[in-house]
Amino acid sequence: MSRYRYGVLKARAVRYIQGFGSQPHFHICLQDDRGTKYRASINIRSKAYPSELLYGIGRCRPDEAERLKALPRGFTPIERGLPVQGLDYVRRPLLRREDLVPMPATLPGPDNDLNEKLAALIDQATSKRADLYVFGDSWGPEPETPDYYFGFRPGRGVHNIHMNQGNAGPWHDDNGSFRDGAVLVHFADRDRWSGLILAFQSQSWDTDEHGRAAD
16 A cells, blocks of 8 residues: 555646656646645656556546545545545546557647647636646645745645555555546536546556456
8 A cells, every 4th residue: 555645636737747757747737725835746767668658637526526625735544435435447437448549748840749638627717727636645744845846835735646556666565546647627607527537557457456456
């Protein structure tokens, strides 16, 4: 089980930084109603072979959409399925596994890598003043440490925003059922939801009740 606290961050995007280098992450700065800032750090390249993540984005409607909309802005821990149930790609999929495609972190050309796909989603959410629901593991607050990328203090945020089960090797301790990460966007003007999910190709989709690979 992960040593971090799993939950959902409800906030609005302020800005983002695309990811480059050998271990790139796409970083989003978000803010809640109280002016508290957070960073969502999204892994866009796998350390394990193959390096391209499985990516899917599309319209969806979470089973607990009304409960999500009722949450206060800020980070809400999810414990024993309350106040909302965590995400699970295997048991309650937002998108179909067969609709996911491998996507490189960055690649020359337009609209063909994760940096561009994420940037387009956040740009759309920002222009519509949409709420983001970022599922993952929290860190902070770190009172003595400003955020490394955006400089706000105290540093805090959410990471492991991807499938968190079916791991082997050094990531075995991160396994768990109903604790997958994702970014859901709610466009209130049309009560429309979009879901972004990511998974590593090295992860198994055949998992037991603890999220451990069954094969």
